[in-house]
Each structure stands twice: as structure tokens, then as C-alpha cells.
Amino acid sequence: MATDLLMADELTTGHSSAEKMVLVGQGTLQEETTSSDFASTQSRVKMSAKAIAKDFVELTKPRIVTMILVTTVATALMGAGGFVPAMSLVWLLIGTGMVAGSAGAANQVWERVIDQEMTRTASRPLPSGRMSLTAAMTFTAAIGIIGTTILWQFFGMVPAMCGVVTWLTYVVVYTPMKTRTSWNTTVGAIAGALPVLIGYTACGGALSDASGWLLVGILVAWQYPHFMAIAWLYRRQYDEAGFQMSTTVEPTGLSAAIQAIVGSLVLIACGIALCFIRDSGFLAYLASMLVFASVYPMLKASVLFFRSRDDITGRKLLRSSLLVLPAVLLIVTLRVFW
Ligand code: HEM
Numbered sequence: 001m002a003t004d005l006l007m008a009d010e011l012t013t014g015h016s017s018a019e020k021m022v023l024v025g026q027g028t029l030q031e032e033t034t035s036s037d038f039a040s041t042q043s044r045v046k047m048s049a050k051a052i053a054k055d056f057v058e059l060t061k062p063r064i065v066t067m068i069l070v071t072t073v074a075t076a077l078m079g080a081g082g083f084v085p086a087m088s089l090v091w092l093l094i095g096t097g098m099v100a101g102s103a104g105a106a107n108q109v110w111e112r113v114i115d116q117e118m119t120r121t122a123s124r125p126l127p128s129g130r131m132s133l134t135a136a137m138t139f140t141a142a143i144g145i146i147g148t149t150i151l152w153q154f155f156g157m158v159p160a161m162c163g164v165v166t167w168l169t170y171v172v173v174y175t176p177m178k179t180r181t182s183w184n185t186t187v188g189a190i191a192g193a194l195p196v197l198i199g200y201t202a203c204g205g206a207l208s209d210a211s212g213w214l215l216v217g218i219l220v221a222w223q224y225p226h227f228m229a230i231a232w233l234y235r236r237q238y239d240e241a242g243f244q245m246s247t248t249v250e251p252t253g254l255s256a257a258i259q260a261i262v263g264s265l266v267l268i269a270c271g272i273a274l275c276f277i278r279d280s281g282f283l284a285y286l287a288s289m290l291v292f293a294s295v296y297p298m299l300k301a302s303v304l305f306f307r308s309r310d311d312i313t314g315r316k317l318l319r320s321s322l323l324v325l326p327a328v329l330l331i332v333t334l335r336v337f338w
């Protein structure tokens with residue numbers, strides 16, 4: 001208020017009352033214009049800050065990281081053989097999430113040029129030009145280092161190294177293989193499965209435990225139906241961009257369908273084996289039946305895709321895969337408490 005009055009005085013010194021009203025009016029108008037400019041600038045700054053933050057999140061492949069964190073909770077409980085202190089779980093999720101996000105971001109840095117060739121990826125922060133390479137690389141390094149340090153400091157060298165090995169497998173091995181051989185999916189499945197060892201070893205499990213590797217088996221197997229559906233749905237874009245995927249090398253999709261069926265069957269086998277690893281009582285049989293029932297929709301979708309390879313059966317297979325993984329992990333985790 002005082003400023004307004006000061007402004008009014010400065011504006012009106014040495015002028016008639018009528019001129020004063022106009023000047024004050026103008027001054028007020030200017031003040032209003034200035035303040036509305038300020039408000040709109042402020043809102044623009046807020047919006048651009050929101051958009052920048054959204055791009056950094058998008059760089060990490062948040063949907064994949066979210067599902068990886070779901071597997072991290074399950075494998076942490078399994079490694080602990082029971083409950084895990086809430087704060088430990090929070091730090092585990094922060095550390096794993098940052099390392100996984102760094103891997104996803106590094107993959108997008110690596111593929112920033114070829115991602116322009118696919119409609120599915122062209123709108124990403126780097127290929128679209130919304131984010132600078134320096135900002136992306138700095139962010140990638142920062143969250144990767146911070147996440148690895150958190151895992152190391154709170155849970156020890158083994159979980160931290162599991163994260164580093166996963167990061168390297170995905171970024172340095174899998175990513176360059178994508179344009180060279182369709183065997184990239186096998187390496188990607190290993191990279192996508194290794195994070196289960198982070199949660200498992202962070203909360204008491206050992207790398208020598210069969211349970212940990214059966215969990216790896218569940219994730220490796222699951223990724224075939226999951227990705228073969230995606231490889232089919234985006235086959236044309238993959239082919240035009242020069243990626244070597246099962247559906248570009250063998251365009252009928254028969255190989256992809258067979259891999260999806262085999263992956264579903266191996267997933268069931270690994271899940272049932274995990275149900276019996278503690279004992280072979282009634283609950284082991286009950287849990288096994290639940291594992292079969294939870295994977296069955298994906299097995300059925302794989303068979304339907306095998307019989308009729310089109311975008312409808314392909315999308316149904318992808319959707320079923322995204323529901324099946326959490327269900328299987330819930331059942332095998334409950335076996336820890338049952
Ligand atoms: C061989 C390994 C894998 C490959 C090649 C792969 C590939 C992909 C691709 C290309 C997409 C994006 C689809 C799109 O743009 O709509 C995607 C989506 C997704 N992936 Fe995977 N993925 C793999 C492993 C994993 C793993 C290990 C997880 C987590 C446990 C995972 C969880 C997801 C989720 C949740 C989505 C989002 C699906 C959606 O929102 O429609 N994927 N995957």
C-alpha cells in the first residue's frame with residue numbers, strides 16, 4: 001500500500017488535479033499491468049518448472065521403474081523372510097528407483113537420435129529437443145551415483161553392486177544390441193530381472209539362495225510375453241527405425257508367439273517351485289494353484305496370439321502381462337508369511 005501511495009505521489013508532483021487523476025489512473029493502470037504481467041510471468045515460470053520436472057521424470061521411464069519397485073518390495077520381504085522396517089523399505093525404494101531411473105535415462109541419452117525415427121519415442125525429452133544433452137547426462141549421472149551410494153550405505157556392497165551390474169547390462173550391453181541382433185531381448189530380460197536381487201540381498205537374502213534366482217527366473221520368463229506383445233504392436237516402427245527385434249527378423253510373429261507361450265510356462269514353473277521351496281504342505285499346493293490361476297490369463301492370451309497374430313490379441317497379451325506380474329509376486333511373497 002505504501003509503495004502504491006509513493007508511486008502516486010511521484011507520478012502527480014507538479015500536475016493539475018485532473019491530470020493527477022489520469023496520471024494516478026495510468027500509474028495504477030501501469031501498476032495493474034505490471035502486476036498482471038508479473039502474475040502471468042510467475043504462472044509461466046511455474047508452468048515451465050512443472051514441464052521441466054515432468055521431462056526429467058519421463059527421462060527415467062517411470063512406468064517401468066514403478067513396476068521394478070513393485071518387484072523390489074516383494075523381493076525385499078522374501079529376502080527378509082518377513083516384514084521389513086518401513087524406513088529401510090523407503091531407502092531401498094529411493095536407492096533402487098534412482099539407479100533404475102538412471103539406467104532408463106542413460107538408455108534415452110544413448111538412443112536420442114534413433115528415438116526420433118519412431119513415433120512411439122520421438123516425443124521423448126531428448127529426441128524432441130525439449131531437454132539438452134548436458135542436462136540429461138548430468139541428471140543421469142547424479143541420480144545413478146546418489147542411488148548407488150544410498151544402496152551401498154544403507155544395505156551394503158552386494159545390493160549396490162547388483163544395481164551397478166544391472167545398470168551396465170542394460171545400458172552398455174542391451175542398448176547397443178538393439179540395432180544389431182534380436183538376441184538383445186535375452187540380455188534385456190536379464191537386465192530387467194537382476195533388480196530383484198537388489199531388494200532380495202538388501203534385506204537378508206544371499207546370492208547363493210535358490211529363492212533369489214527363482215525370482216530372477218520369474219522376471220526373465222515374464223518379460224518374454226510382455227515384450228513380444230510390444231515387439232508385435234510396434235513391429236513396423238521397430239523395422240523402419242532399423243531395430244532388430246523378433247518381429248522384424250521373423251515378421252509373421254510366429255517366433256514371438258512361441259516365445260510368449262514358453263515364457264508363460266516357465267513363469268508358472270518358477271512360481272510353483274518358489275511355492276514349494278520352504279515346505280510341501282497344503283499351503284504350498286494352494287499357493288501353486290493360485291500361481292497357475294494368476295498366470296493363466298497371460299498363457300491364454302499367448303495362445304490366442306499364437307493362433308491369430310493381430311493387434312487385438314497383441315494388446316490383450318500386453319495388458320494381461322502387466323496384471324500377471326504383480327499377482328504372481330503377491331502370491332510368492334505371501335508364502336513367506338503363510
Ligand atoms: C526385455 C525386457 C523388456 C523390454 C524389451 C521392454 C520393453 C518395453 C517397452 C518398449 C515399453 C514401452 C511400450 C510403449 O511405449 O507403450 C514397455 C513398457 C512397460 N514395461 Fe517393459 N520391457 C522390458 C522389461 C520390463 C521390466 C523388467 C519391467 C518391470 C518389471 C517392465 C515394465 C513395463 C511397464 C510397467 C510398461 C508400461 C506399459 C504401459 O504403460 O503400457 N518392462 N516395456
Ligand SMILES: CC(C)=CCC/C(C)=C/CC/C(C)=C/COP(=O)(O)OP(=O)(O)O
Nearest residue numbers: 099100103104107163166167188191192195
Ligand atoms: C536397478 C536398475 C539398474 C534397473 C534397470 C532395469 C531396467 C531399466 C530394465 C528395463 C528393461 C528393459 C529392457 C526395458 C526396455 O528398454 P527399451 O530400450 O527396449 O525401451 P524403449 O524402446 O522404450 O526405449
